[in-house]
Amino acid sequence: MSATIIDGKAIAGKVQEEVRQGVSQMLAEHGRTPGLATVLVGDNTASATYVRNKKKACAEVGIRSIGRELPGDISQEDLLAVVQELNADPEVDGILVQLPLPKHIDEEAILAAIDIRKDVDGFHPLNIGRLAMKGRDPLFIPCTPYGCLRLLQEAGVNLNGADAVVLGRSNIVGLPMAMLLQKANATVTICHSRTKDLASYLRKADVIVAAVGIAEMVTGDMLKPGAVVIDVGINRKDDPTAKRGYRLVGDVDFESCAAVAGAITPVPAAWADDDCHAVGQHPARCTSGRELTLS
Numbered sequence: 001m002s003a004t005i006i007d008g009k010a011i012a013g014k015v016q017e018e019v020r021q022g023v024s025q026m027l028a029e030h031g032r033t034p035g036l037a038t039v040l041v042g043d044n045t046a047s048a049t050y051v052r053n054k055k056k057a058c059a060e061v062g063i064r065s066i067g068r069e070l071p072g073d074i075s076q077e078d079l080l081a082v083v084q085e086l087n088a089d090p091e092v093d094g095i096l097v098q099l100p101l102p103k104h105i106d107e108e109a110i111l112a113a114i115d116i117r118k119d120v121d122g123f124h125p126l127n128i129g130r131l132a133m134k135g136r137d138p139l140f141i142p143c144t145p146y147g148c149l150r151l152l153q154e155a156g157v158n159l160n161g162a163d164a165v166v167l168g169r170s171n172i173v174g175l176p177m178a179m180l181l182q183k184a185n186a187t188v189t190i191c192h193s194r195t196k197d198l199a200s201y202l203r204k205a206d207v208i209v210a211a212v213g214i215a216e217m218v219t220g221d222m223l224k225p226g227a228v229v230i231d232v233g234i235n236r237k238d239d240p241t242a243k244r245g246y247r248l249v250g251d252v253d254f255e256s257c258a259a260v261a262g263a264i265t266p267v268p269a270a271w272a273d274d275d276c277h278a279v280g281q282h283p284a285r286c287t288s289g290r291e292l293t294l295s
Contacts, residue, residue, distance in 0.1 A: 003261040004155075006230070011154045016061060023062040034093040035064040036120070037086045041079065041105070042072030047098045054096065066092060076105050080113055087115040094120035122146075122176070131179045145177040148209055148230050149184070155263050157207060157228050159184040165201050167191050167218065167251065168211035173232055177209050198222065210251035220256030229257055229264040 027033050036058055040051045051067065058065040068082055079101075086092045095118045101107050116124050122131070122140035130136040152159065164186040168174035178188045191201050193212055199222040202208060210218050211232035223229070233251030250267030258264050 003229075003258040004263040005258075006151055006155050006228075006263050006265045008151060008265055011151060014154070015150065016057075019063075020061040027062070032091075033062055033064055035066050035091045036094045036096065037066040037068065037089075037092045039068045039070065039079075039082060039086070039095070039097045041070045041074060041098070041101055044100070047100075051098055064091075072102050074102075074105075076109070079105060079110060083110060083113045087113075087118060092118065094118050096121055123171075128171075128176065131176060131183075141180065142172060142176045144173050144211075144232065145180050148173075148177060148232065149180050151230055151265065152207065152228065155228065157263070159186045159207065162186045162206040163189075163204055164207040164209070165189045165191055165205040166209045166211070167198075167202075168209075168213070168232070170211065173211040177211065181207070181209075193217075202227075212251050214251055215249050216251070216253040218252040218257060220253065220258075220260040223257055223260045225260055226262035227260070229261045231265050231267050234267055 023033050036054070038051050038054055040047060055065040055067065057063075066086075068086070070079065070082065083095065083097070086095050095114050097110055097114065099107065101110065111119075111121075111123050112125060114124060116126050116139060119127055120140050122128070122138060122142040127138040127140055130138040131141060159181060164181045166174050166178045166181065166188060168177075169190055169192045174190065174192075178190050181188045186207065189201055189205075191198055193214060195201065198217075202218065202222040203224050205224060205227055207228045207230075208218065208223070209230045209232060213233055213235065215233075215235035215237050218229070218231075229252055231250035231252040231254075234248050235250070236246045237249045238245065239247040248268040250265075252264070252267070254264070254266060
């Protein structure tokens with residue numbers, strides 16, 4: 001193995017400390033701490049886990065957590081009223097509506113109703129639109145792509161003029177990731193599960209962000225020697241020797257890629273949330289809880 005391991009846990013700890021200091025500074029200067037509101041609709045077990053993790057993360061850095069737990073049969077009109085109430089509450093600085101919502105709710109309408117100044121998920125059409133535009137900056141950036149960018153920055157990767165491939169085109173990871181890399185002056189190619197001759201694109205890439213949702217799709221023989229690989233995927237792979245009968249792997253075949261890459265993130269070692277592993281979900285959803293449309 002020749003690749004340097006990008007330690008996501010250590011970098012996450014650094015970010016957490018930065019947030020904790022920012023919260024302390026806000027308290028000292030303004031006499032209050034930020035408040036994050038979570039909206040949970042229904043009794044989805046995985047969604048409840050994500051919300052619990054968010055509240056725990058808030059407590060660890062001093063952010064006030066404001067929870068709204070609503071019945072699964074709530075009407076769209078009543079849910080919109082809750083969102084508008086949180087929009088108007090001066091003690092609420094950010095709003096996270098936990099997805100997926102019940103089928104009778106128009107998800108897009110609910111997300112669009114969130115005040116753009118409180119859209120901490122970065123999914124409001126105006127925030128995404130500003131992310132896509134040259135010379136514009138969104139108020140918030142989707143957390144998983146922004147986390148990937150931070151990993152690259154902390155690893156000392158020079159993105160200026162770099163050839164980058166984003167494998168995956170979801171609204172949650174792939175597309176905003178491509179926009180972020182482009183803003184960092186990388187030359188970006190978006191590939192997906194239907195890309196012909198994927199290896200021909202990957203072999204030219206200095207940086208690869210894999211978020212396609214296909215177990216170990218990227219192998220070492222596809223890589224340019226010295227490439228930096230960020231693996232966002234987490235997938236179940238049958239393994240009768242494992243306690244649960246399966247093990248978790250990324251979109252990248254770690255062993256073969258680590259022998260060729262210059263730096264790489266491990267999966268699942270970079271994600272330490274046992275609750276997420278227990279429900280077999282994507283690690284990004286431990287933070288955002290969003291369903292990925294991967295291809």
